[in-house]
Amino acid sequence: MQAERYIAAADLGSSKIALSVAKIEGDDIQIIYYKETPSDGIRNSYVFNPRRAAGPLRAAISEAEEDLHIKILQVVVGLPRYDVRQEIASARMERSDPSSCITRDEINTLKSIAIDSYPIADEAKEEIYGAVAQSFSADEELVCASENDVVGVTADAIEGNFKVFVGAQKAVSNIDIMLNEVGVAPARKMFLPNTVARAVLSDAEKENGVALVEIGAGVTSLTIYRGKLLRHYSSIPFGGRSITTDIKYECGFNEQLAENIKLAFGACMPDKLQSLSEKIIQINDEENGSYEQLPVKYLSEIITCRAREIIEAVLWQIQDSGYADKLRNGIVLTGGGANLVNLANLFKEMSGYTVRIGYPRSQAFTATGCSGTGETSAVASIGMILEAKRDGRLNCIEEAQIPRPAGQQAQEGPAPEQQQEEKEEAAPANLFSGDPNYEPEVLLPKKGPKKQPKAPGKIVTWIRQKTKQVGDAAEKTFDSTMGGLFDDMK
Numbered sequence: 001m002q003a004e005r006y007i008a009a010a011d012l013g014s015s016k017i018a019l020s021v022a023k024i025e026g027d028d029i030q031i032i033y034y035k036e037t038p039s040d041g042i043r044n045s046y047v048f049n050p051r052r053a054a055g056p057l058r059a060a061i062s063e064a065e066e067d068l069h070i071k072i073l074q075v076v077v078g079l080p081r082y083d084v085r086q087e088i089a090s091a092r093m094e095r096s097d098p099s100s101c102i103t104r105d106e107i108n109t110l111k112s113i114a115i116d117s118y119p120i121a122d123e124a125k126e127e128i129y130g131a132v133a134q135s136f137s138a139d140e141e142l143v144c145a146s147e148n149d150v151v152g153v154t155a156d157a158i159e160g161n162f163k164v165f166v167g168a169q170k171a172v173s174n175i176d177i178m179l180n181e182v183g184v185a186p187a188r189k190m191f192l193p194n195t196v197a198r199a200v201l202s203d204a205e206k207e208n209g210v211a212l213v214e215i216g217a218g219v220t221s222l223t224i225y226r227g228k229l230l231r232h233y234s235s236i237p238f239g240g241r242s243i244t245t246d247i248k249y250e251c252g253f254n255e256q257l258a259e260n261i262k263l264a265f266g267a268c269m270p271d272k273l274q275s276l277s278e279k280i281i282q283i284n285d286e287e288n289g290s291y292e293q294l295p296v297k298y299l300s301e302i303i304t305c306r307a308r309e310i311i312e313a314v315l316w317q318i319q320d321s322g323y324a325d326k327l328r329n330g331i332v333l334t335g336g337g338a339n340l341v342n343l344a345n346l347f348k349e350m351s352g353y354t355v356r357i358g359y360p361r362s363q364a365f366t367a368t369g370c371s372g373t374g375e376t377s378a379v380a381s382i383g384m385i386l387e388a389k390r391d392g393r394l395n396c397i398e399e400a401q402i403p404r405p406a407g408q409q410a411q412e413g414p415a416p417e418q419q420q421e422e423k424e425e426a427a428p429a430n431l432f433s434g435d436p437n438y439e440p441e442v443l444l445p446k447k448g449p450k451k452q453p454k455a456p457g458k459i460v461t462w463i464r465q466k467t468k469q470v471g472d473a474a475e476k477t478f479d480s481t482m483g484g485l486f487d488d489m490k
Contacts, residue, residue: 006397007187008064009076009384010057012175014042014218015241015336019060019075020373020381021068021397022365024389031367031385033064034378044082044218044237047174054181061182071398074185076388077175078192078380079129081219082235084167089114089131091160098156102138106158107147114162127169130191131162132230146229165191165233187396188388193223193233195383200334200358201225208328212358213314213347214379215337217241220310224323232321236313240337243306250302251294253283261299267341268307269349270300307343311350318351330354336377 004025011018021033037060041052061072091114093106111131120126137143138155150158172189179186197212206225214221220239224232243266248258261281270277277297284291318324330353333344338357348355359374360382367373373382388394 005395006070007076007385007388007394008061008072008074008396009381009388010060011078011380011384012042012045012047012053012057013039013216013336013380014045014239015039016217016377017056017060018378018381019057019064020378020385021064021070021072022385022389029365029385029389031365031370031373031382033068034367034370034372034381035060035063036372036377041178042218044080045078045216046080046082046168046171047178050174050178051181053174053178057178058182061184072184072396073398074187074396075179076188076190076384076396077179077186078190078195078384079175080167080171081192081214081216081221082237083171084129084165084233084235086233087118087164087166088134089118089162089164091117091162092157093159094157095155099154101152101154102150102158104147104151107133107136107151107160110158110160111162114160115164118164120166123169125169126166127172129165129167130194131164132194134161134163134229134231136160146227163230187394188384188391190384190387192380192383193221194230195387196334196379197223197225197230197383198386199360199364199379199383200332202361203228205329205332209323209326210329211314211318211323211327211331211353213331213333213338214335215239215310215333215343216335217337220314220335220337222314222317222321224318224321224327226323226326231323234317234321236310236317238306238310239335240340242310243303243337243340246302246306247299251292251299257283261294262303265296265299266303267296267300268304268346269342270297270304272342272345273297273300303340304346307340307346308350311347315351327353330356332356332358334358334376334379336375338376 004023006021006023008019008021011020015038016036017039018034018036020031023030023032037056039053039056041047041049041054047053061075064070065072091110093110093113095102095106111133115128115131118128120128133147135143136147136150137159138150138153139157175189176186193212193214196214197206201210201212206228209226210224212223212225214223217240219235219237221235222233223230240262244255244259244262247253247262248255251258253261265276265279265281267273267276273296277295277300279296281294281296281299282291283294318327331347331351333347333355334357337343344355344357347353357376358379359376360379362374364386365373365382372378
């Protein structure tokens with residue numbers, strides 16, 4: 001029986017940091033911890049202020065260590081989603097023994113040659129985040145679409161075409177600075193579009209053509225798969241937080257209140273809200289005794305305007321990719337913003353594609369008693385764990401701190417410093433190379449009493465807070481007075 005090991009992953013989002021810890025035993029993945037914490041110092045998934053970003057991550061790691069009685073030495077993190085461009089890189093390699101079959105090690109060597117030889121204009125400012133194979137040719141006669149097709153073929157030479165994803169070098173160095181402030185090491189830095197796809201998409205969707213749209217707080221990203229390969233990636237610098245900001249400025253609320261109202265009543269397509277559109281939110285100001293009224297229909301109109309802008313940008317990128325007519329499985333929406341009521345219907349109405357919400361595939365892991373892992377906001381964390389699990393030597397936890405049954409002695413092993421050196425030596429130079437088993441697709445409670453409002457519709461009271469954060473008392477008021485509206489929304 002293989003020894004158990006642990007993987008810790010931190011999804012560094014514009015609005016939250018999602019920290020997850022998984023126990024790995026052979027092929028079994030058990031999520032034993034998942035929690036989301038408001039982030040700071042991160043904009044458009046880019047760590048622009050490492051010291052500010054370190055605070056919430058440090059607190060999240062400390063809380064996980066206390067709950068699990070472990071010591072986290074390193075974490076898997078994701079690279080920025082925005083300001084990443086894709087380029088084409090090619091490499092050719094003459095084989096010493098043409099009569100022998102092409103091996104996967106040769107494919108990995110070809111990948112390394114393509115990445116190392118790709119001409120970056122300014123290495124001080126840019127860095128290759130990853131590379132994905134697109135096609136191979138053997139002796140310029142046999143063209144193979146994937147790695148699995150070319151492995152086992154005999155040839156004098158082999159040539160490969162790769163899509164290379166290039167991003168800002170400072171974004172990577174800022175992650176290192178942030179982790180150094182926290183006191184943990186980077187176990188892996190992953191190009192997230194592939195990891196999210198691993199957690200959400202089926203093999204059939206990747207084969208037939210699908211557009212994976214991840215709507216985060218600060219970035220909306222588009223990843224297109226076809227023939228089980230990542231064919232296109234692009235992103236736009238706005239998402240769910242832009243909707244919150246629109247509500248904030250249009251209604252004069254603070255950001256936390258605007259976010260809570262969006263989560264409670266936010267919906268697209270006001271004409272299809274039925275009875276919910278008739279309701280009115282009444283926001284009481286405890287400081288001066290005044291109140292404001294916000295019709296749910298008007299709130300939906302504010303949200304729909306921004307949602308249409310996001311959808312139009314995504315559809316333009318799909319058209320620009322050249323795969324608009326090859327998406328047999330349509331669009332899969334995921335990320336925290338995908339839960340907005342009627343957003344999937346609006347995508348379907350504007351695009352004509354079939355649209356579904358992408359949740360983490362539960363058959364890939366277990367998470368008994370660990371809430372939140374089945375939500376769309378957890379897809380990046382789950383994907384990073386699924387990807388990191390393939391490195392059999394990766395262990396993010398200090399072994400001496402792992403809780404053991406009474407009377408069981410810890411097995412002797414190398415010192416933590418030596419373990420760290422071994423892990424660094426075992427890690428491949430690039431996420432998409434060095435792994436012989438790498439797959440080609442990689443890379444509310446009851447309603448309150450009914451009263452006749454001054455304006456049409458039912459009025460729901462919201463206690464407005466003048467502080468930056470809505471306190472616990474306001475949240476309890478929210479839970480006790482407005483939960484029934486979720487039923488109407490559904």
